[in-house]
Amino acid sequence: MRYTDKEGNTLNLNECMTADSFLMEPDVYTCEPLEMHFNQKGDLKAGKRPKKAVVSKSL
Numbered sequence: 001m002r003y004t005d006k007e008g009n010t011l012n013l014n015e016c017m018t019a020d021s022f023l024m025e026p027d028v029y030t031c032e033p034l035e036m037h038f039n040q041k042g043d044l045k046a047g048k049r050p051k052k053a054v055v056s057k058s059l
Helices: 013-018
Strands: 002-004 022-025 034-038 044-046
Antiparallel strands (some): 034 044
């Protein structure tokens, strides 16, 4: 599994935890990459980031 930001830069697991959202790409191309984000409870969810998603304040 490869994790990237919207610009296509590869992210490591720690960078995914602090990113506003990231894309998950399987090693074998089977479908479009999933955009991932953390919800208000801190749960990881797939799909477009809703307005109520957690926004990283580290930037």
